[in-house]
Amino acid sequence: MSSRIGLLFGSFNPIHTGHLVLAEHFATRTDISEVWLVISPQSPFKVGHDLLPEAERLQLVELAIAGNPRLRAEPIEFDLPRPSYTIATLDALRVRHPGHDFVLLMGGDNLPGLPRWKEAGRLLAETDIYVYPRPGTELPDLATFPRVRVVQAPLLDISATYIRASLQAGQSIRYLVPPTVEEHLTKAR
Ligand SMILES: Nc1ncnc2c1ncn2[C@@H]1O[C@H](COP(=O)(O)OP(=O)(O)OP(=O)(O)O)[C@@H](O)[C@H]1O
Numbered sequence: 194m195s196s197r198i199g200l201l202f203g204s205f206n207p208i209h210t211g212h213l214v215l216a217e218h219f220a221t222r223t224d225i226s227e228v229w230l231v232i233s234p235q236s237p238f239k240v241g242h243d244l245l246p247e248a249e250r251l252q253l254v255e256l257a258i259a260g261n262p263r264l265r266a267e268p269i270e271f272d273l274p275r276p277s278y279t280i281a282t283l284d285a286l287r288v289r290h291p292g293h294d295f296v297l298l299m300g301g302d303n304l305p306g307l308p309r310w311k312e313a314g315r316l317l318a319e320t321d322i323y324v325y326p327r328p329g330t331e332l333p334d335l336a337t338f339p340r341v342r343v344v345q346a347p348l349l350d351i352s353a354t355y356i357r358a359s360l361q362a363g364q365s366i367r368y369l370v371p372p373t374v375e376e377h378l379t380k381a382r
Pocket residue numbers: 201202203204205206211212215299300302303348349350351352353354355
Protein backbone atom coordinates (compact mmCIF):
# COMPACT_ATOMS: atom_id res chain seq x y z
CA MET A 194 0.00 0.00 0.00
CA SER A 195 1.32 3.44 -0.87
CA SER A 196 1.88 5.99 1.89
CA ARG A 197 -0.14 9.14 1.82
CA ILE A 198 2.16 12.11 2.31
CA GLY A 199 0.86 15.60 3.06
CA LEU A 200 2.83 18.46 1.56
CA LEU A 201 2.85 21.82 3.33
CA PHE A 202 4.45 24.35 1.01
CA GLY A 203 5.76 27.64 2.25
CA SER A 204 8.53 30.17 2.44
CA PHE A 205 9.01 29.29 6.15
CA ASN A 206 10.55 32.71 6.72
CA PRO A 207 10.75 31.54 9.49
CA ILE A 208 8.83 28.38 10.48
CA HIS A 209 6.54 29.00 13.48
CA THR A 210 4.27 27.12 15.88
CA GLY A 211 1.24 27.70 13.60
CA HIS A 212 2.89 25.58 10.89
CA LEU A 213 3.89 22.90 13.40
CA VAL A 214 0.47 22.52 15.06
CA LEU A 215 -1.07 22.19 11.62
CA ALA A 216 1.49 19.66 10.32
CA GLU A 217 1.19 17.51 13.45
CA HIS A 218 -2.61 17.57 13.18
CA PHE A 219 -2.58 16.25 9.59
CA ALA A 220 0.12 13.67 10.37
CA THR A 221 -1.67 12.23 13.38
CA ARG A 222 -5.40 12.78 12.95
CA THR A 223 -6.11 12.18 9.25
CA ASP A 224 -5.36 9.45 6.69
CA ILE A 225 -1.99 11.10 6.02
CA SER A 226 0.96 9.29 7.61
CA GLU A 227 3.64 11.97 7.23
CA VAL A 228 3.79 15.68 6.48
CA TRP A 229 6.69 17.05 4.48
CA LEU A 230 7.41 20.76 4.84
CA VAL A 231 8.52 21.91 1.39
CA ILE A 232 10.65 25.02 1.67
CA SER A 233 10.08 27.24 -1.36
CA PRO A 234 13.21 29.28 -2.08
CA GLN A 235 11.06 31.70 -4.08
CA SER A 236 7.26 31.61 -4.00
CA PRO A 237 5.83 32.96 -7.31
CA PHE A 238 3.57 35.35 -5.40
CA LYS A 239 6.28 36.61 -3.07
CA VAL A 240 8.94 37.73 -5.56
CA GLY A 241 10.85 40.69 -4.15
CA HIS A 242 10.03 39.83 -0.52
CA ASP A 243 12.73 40.02 2.10
CA LEU A 244 13.72 36.41 2.72
CA LEU A 245 16.22 34.76 5.05
CA PRO A 246 18.71 32.71 3.02
CA GLU A 247 17.07 29.44 1.96
CA ALA A 248 19.74 27.30 3.69
CA GLU A 249 18.93 29.07 6.96
CA ARG A 250 15.16 28.59 6.48
CA LEU A 251 15.82 24.88 5.90
CA GLN A 252 18.03 24.70 8.99
CA LEU A 253 15.28 26.31 11.09
CA VAL A 254 12.68 23.81 9.82
CA GLU A 255 15.08 20.96 10.67
CA LEU A 256 15.64 22.35 14.17
CA ALA A 257 11.88 22.76 14.67
CA ILE A 258 10.93 19.19 13.73
CA ALA A 259 13.96 17.37 15.17
CA GLY A 260 12.93 14.05 16.70
CA ASN A 261 9.47 13.93 15.09
CA PRO A 262 9.37 10.90 12.77
CA ARG A 263 6.15 12.05 11.07
CA LEU A 264 7.49 15.42 9.90
CA ARG A 265 10.21 15.98 7.32
CA ALA A 266 11.95 19.02 5.84
CA GLU A 267 11.93 18.74 2.04
CA PRO A 268 14.38 20.97 0.13
CA ILE A 269 13.59 19.58 -3.36
CA GLU A 270 12.72 23.05 -4.70
CA PHE A 271 16.30 24.20 -4.08
CA ASP A 272 17.27 22.13 -7.16
CA LEU A 273 14.35 23.25 -9.35
CA PRO A 274 13.94 26.41 -11.48
CA ARG A 275 12.78 29.62 -9.74
CA PRO A 276 10.19 30.80 -8.92
CA SER A 277 8.99 27.57 -7.34
CA TYR A 278 5.93 26.28 -9.17
CA THR A 279 4.04 23.65 -7.20
CA ILE A 280 3.16 21.56 -10.28
CA ALA A 281 6.88 21.26 -11.14
CA THR A 282 7.64 20.21 -7.58
CA LEU A 283 4.88 17.59 -7.58
CA ASP A 284 6.15 16.19 -10.89
CA ALA A 285 9.68 15.93 -9.44
CA LEU A 286 8.48 14.36 -6.19
CA ARG A 287 6.38 11.77 -8.06
CA VAL A 288 9.43 10.75 -10.11
CA ARG A 289 11.60 10.49 -7.00
CA HIS A 290 9.00 8.68 -4.87
CA PRO A 291 6.78 6.59 -7.16
CA GLY A 292 5.36 4.66 -4.19
CA HIS A 293 3.97 7.72 -2.43
CA ASP A 294 0.62 9.38 -2.85
CA PHE A 295 1.04 13.13 -2.35
CA VAL A 296 -1.70 15.35 -0.92
CA LEU A 297 -1.49 19.14 -1.00
CA LEU A 298 -2.32 20.85 2.31
CA MET A 299 -3.58 24.36 1.88
CA GLY A 300 -5.23 27.14 3.88
CA GLY A 301 -8.60 28.32 2.63
CA ASP A 302 -6.98 31.73 2.13
CA ASN A 303 -4.79 30.27 -0.64
CA LEU A 304 -7.65 28.63 -2.52
CA PRO A 305 -8.99 31.75 -4.33
CA GLY A 306 -5.53 32.30 -5.90
CA LEU A 307 -5.16 28.68 -7.03
CA PRO A 308 -6.70 29.16 -10.52
CA ARG A 309 -3.76 31.54 -11.25
CA TRP A 310 -1.15 28.93 -10.34
CA LYS A 311 0.89 27.32 -13.10
CA GLU A 312 -1.04 24.49 -14.80
CA ALA A 313 -3.82 24.84 -12.23
CA GLY A 314 -6.12 22.59 -14.29
CA ARG A 315 -3.66 19.68 -14.29
CA LEU A 316 -2.82 20.28 -10.63
CA LEU A 317 -6.50 20.01 -9.67
CA ALA A 318 -7.04 16.95 -11.87
CA GLU A 319 -4.03 15.02 -10.56
CA THR A 320 -3.82 15.93 -6.89
CA ASP A 321 -5.88 15.53 -3.75
CA ILE A 322 -6.01 18.83 -1.90
CA TYR A 323 -6.96 19.10 1.77
CA VAL A 324 -8.08 22.61 2.57
CA TYR A 325 -8.31 23.86 6.16
CA PRO A 326 -10.64 26.84 6.60
CA ARG A 327 -9.02 29.97 8.03
CA PRO A 328 -11.03 32.51 10.02
CA GLY A 329 -12.01 35.58 8.05
CA THR A 330 -11.84 33.90 4.64
CA GLU A 331 -14.74 32.25 2.90
CA LEU A 332 -14.12 29.15 0.83
CA PRO A 333 -14.59 29.76 -2.90
CA ASP A 334 -16.52 27.47 -5.29
CA LEU A 335 -13.28 25.61 -5.92
CA ALA A 336 -13.77 23.95 -2.52
CA THR A 337 -16.44 21.75 -4.11
CA PHE A 338 -14.04 20.32 -6.74
CA PRO A 339 -13.96 16.50 -6.63
CA ARG A 340 -10.38 16.23 -5.37
CA VAL A 341 -10.68 19.08 -2.87
CA ARG A 342 -11.63 18.07 0.68
CA VAL A 343 -12.28 20.54 3.47
CA VAL A 344 -10.62 19.38 6.70
CA GLN A 345 -10.95 21.25 9.99
CA ALA A 346 -7.64 21.85 11.78
CA PRO A 347 -6.62 23.76 14.92
CA LEU A 348 -5.14 27.13 13.97
CA LEU A 349 -3.04 29.70 15.75
CA ASP A 350 -3.45 33.28 14.65
CA ILE A 351 0.26 33.90 14.00
CA SER A 352 2.36 34.35 10.87
CA ALA A 353 5.99 34.58 9.83
CA THR A 354 5.35 38.29 9.19
CA TYR A 355 4.39 38.68 12.88
CA ILE A 356 7.55 36.85 14.00
CA ARG A 357 9.75 39.03 11.78
CA ALA A 358 8.07 42.22 13.03
CA SER A 359 8.46 41.08 16.66
CA LEU A 360 12.15 40.37 16.14
CA GLN A 361 12.67 43.74 14.51
CA ALA A 362 10.95 45.48 17.42
CA GLY A 363 13.03 43.52 19.94
CA GLN A 364 9.89 41.81 21.26
CA SER A 365 9.60 38.26 22.57
CA ILE A 366 9.00 35.38 20.16
CA ARG A 367 8.93 32.82 22.99
CA TYR A 368 6.32 30.07 22.35
CA LEU A 369 5.62 31.48 18.87
CA VAL A 370 8.48 29.31 17.62
CA PRO A 371 10.17 26.26 19.20
CA PRO A 372 12.96 27.08 21.71
CA THR A 373 15.73 25.95 19.31
CA VAL A 374 14.38 28.24 16.58
CA GLU A 375 14.00 31.11 19.05
CA GLU A 376 17.60 30.66 20.17
CA HIS A 377 18.86 30.72 16.59
CA LEU A 378 16.82 33.77 15.59
CA THR A 379 17.58 35.86 18.67
CA LYS A 380 21.30 35.00 18.54
CA ALA A 381 21.41 36.05 14.88
CA ARG A 382 20.09 39.56 15.64
N1 LIG B 1 -0.93 30.28 11.71
C1 LIG B 1 -1.18 29.52 10.65
N2 LIG B 1 -2.16 28.61 10.69
C2 LIG B 1 -2.41 27.84 9.61
N3 LIG B 1 -1.75 27.92 8.43
C3 LIG B 1 -0.75 28.80 8.34
C4 LIG B 1 -0.40 29.64 9.43
N4 LIG B 1 0.62 30.41 9.04
C5 LIG B 1 0.89 30.07 7.78
N5 LIG B 1 0.08 29.11 7.34
C6 LIG B 1 0.08 28.48 6.03
O1 LIG B 1 1.27 27.72 5.92
C7 LIG B 1 1.76 27.77 4.57
C8 LIG B 1 3.18 28.25 4.55
O2 LIG B 1 3.19 29.48 5.17
P1 LIG B 1 4.27 30.62 4.90
O3 LIG B 1 5.64 30.06 4.97
O4 LIG B 1 3.89 31.42 3.72
O5 LIG B 1 4.04 31.34 6.30
P2 LIG B 1 3.30 32.64 6.71
O6 LIG B 1 3.35 32.63 8.19
O7 LIG B 1 1.95 32.77 6.06
O8 LIG B 1 4.31 33.70 6.08
P3 LIG B 1 4.26 35.25 5.83
O9 LIG B 1 3.68 35.89 7.07
O10 LIG B 1 5.70 35.57 5.62
O11 LIG B 1 3.41 35.49 4.62
C9 LIG B 1 0.83 28.71 3.81
O12 LIG B 1 -0.08 27.90 3.09
C10 LIG B 1 0.12 29.49 4.90
O13 LIG B 1 -1.19 29.85 4.48
